[in-house]
Amino acid sequence: MAGQIRGLFQASPLTLTLNVLAIGLFALIAVPLLDWAVISAVWQADDMTGCPPGEGACWAFIGAKLRLILFGRFPYDEQWRAAIATAVMIGLVVVSLNPRFWRPWLGPVWIGGLAVYALLMWGGIFGLSFIESSYWGGLPLTVLLTVVGTFFGLVVAVPVALARYSGYPVHRWAATLYVELIRGVPLISVLFMASVLLPIFLPDGFTPSGLGRVMAGIVLFFAAYMAEVLRGGLQSIPAGQIEAARALGISYPVLIGKIVLPQAFEAVLPAMVNLFIGALKGTSLVVIVAMMDLLGAAQASMADPNWIGFYVEAYAFAALIYVMMCGSISWYGRRVEKTLSRARAK
């Protein structure tokens, strides 16, 4: 540590100046921030009178609104259900990310986990009250939309990428049209399309709920980006491998499933991880089509007349949760990349 600090000042004049400037700038930001967030912050208060304006952060506000920010409009007494369900889903994702658990039982575990999830969130049996999906909100909604968006996005993206890669012109053109069309328009327009146009295009009684429509929009949007990334991976596979597989008499499904796709996914892993982070951040757009995810719930927390003017605290808290979630995805991505490059070097 001491050596490092000495190193900061034993360098060329330019480096020294830059060091001093950077440390100065950092202090200029960090000192008032620390003062606001910790030293003069108010941790406990009953309402806004306990937090005088112009002083430090009012974390008492977050304390009072914590359940609203985390769970949105989910009925207060049932919020434990949403908490357990989300913990189950996060647990499933974490387990699936570890190659040690890539065993045949993982599929049934997912199906079981999702059944538990649906049971807890919807209820309606076993004495649990029924909760309509329009009441789902806050962090559980953000997690649900991200997991559904990335999982079904990949499910759609694989055939689309294979169609673009195939020799059949009709399939190739259709896939290209879909991918380029979606990539040319903003996510919000796809969400508008899903929430406004689906009820017009589908017959009466077939229209999914608001949550279902938003999910369809998110899946449709991110699948196009994933298909494009995956196409890059498919193109990176040498033609010789496919010829060799054909020469060995390997059928098309086995060729794609066991030779082409694993290598393609490996090649595009960093870009895919970035897309997952993009999907997580993208779910915040559902606020615009009147769903209450983490960001929406943070906004809703400011509506209380007993707590007025604490928007910085609310947004900072929501931002912190987003940073932690995105940060852990990118940490995972870096770890996998490191493992892969070590395996390649062998």
Next chain:
Amino acid sequence: MEARAEEGARHPTPRQNPSKNPQRNPHLAPGSFSARIRQTVKARGFFSQVIFIVIVAALAVVVWQTASDNLSRLAVKSGYSFLLDAAPFELGDTIIPYRAGDSYLRAFAVGIANTVKVAVLGIVLSTVLGLFIALGQLSSSPALSRLCRGYVEIVRNVPLLLQLIFWHTFLTKSLPSVRQAFSPIDGIFLTNRGLYLPFPEPDPSHQWIGLAALLGIALAVAVVKLDRRALLREGRTRPTFRRAAAVLVAPPILVFLAFGAPMAWDVPALKGFNFRGGMDISPEFAAMLLGLTIYTAAFNAEIFRAGIQSVPKGQSEAGLALGLSKGQVMRMIVLPLALRIIIPPMANSYLNLTKESSLAVAIGYPEVVRVANITLAETSQAIECITIIMGIYLTLSLLTAAFLNWVNARAALVER
């Protein structure tokens, strides 16, 4: 295919093994049998394509039928003729003159102009900020590089929409009201209704100054080209930057002085409930520009960093050995080489920024999506409004892509 199969039949190689399950290996089976199999494979491809077309067409017909049923039930008149009707709403920022009562078409034109305005400014500012952050990350100073790294890691992990809403709330809630406007310099007023700046009074000299500025740009381009030719032909370096800057600014300044330096400013002043005169920047636009710039700069910094790091170390070492300064090495050797790596992802980043400007709908900056959204609420022409949004963004994306392809083709390595 034909040639390869026949050749295979004439020269049996280890790859040929017709006795072992030829059906699983149609391309390599010999003779007429292979031809038949190939026919089947082709036919299967043909049928799967035909079936695909039939399914898509059937779906399209069903969707079309339901949509027209639903629309006639809702009594919505379809078609784009509503664009010529009078729009009953006001819009905040208008570059093109517009007020309530003008046509929807004009409202959409205002929206497009606002999208282009915020996207162009955002692209320029986020590129400049991104370059500085990338250089900071790569600098020899560990403190600076960590500071810049921290910026990138935090900013790009927070959703843009959250940042935009935060800036908008900050600018409209935390700044003083019009009556207690914050005025750091006389004539500049910072309020929760926007930023008010003095603006030069219209003067006949302005158009001549504008023409002189164009002349200055032409002269500067000519100087850069001449100097480059001199460098290539004679190997002599000239202080190009200083010379170009001089011919760039000289003509407008001279014209300005020749007109007797007209210095009348239209200073904003408090009249009634708001400031009048001068130039005003709305909190919506300021929040959009701040948010888009700060967010996209983090991504652009990563693109610059990857591009600069891709230039082999030997290049900059050779430059230093030739006696160039560090700045010269960066400007004349590393950046031009890195540009070839940087341009394609940067094009993507610019397109993303343009599309992400659509988030303005959440804070009320009247760009395309916002205008379409209000129009949808007024007219319930859902299909038309959403196709208009998509059409405009597709066009903008294609235009930007075409322009950047042209730039990329010019910057690409010319191989001998």
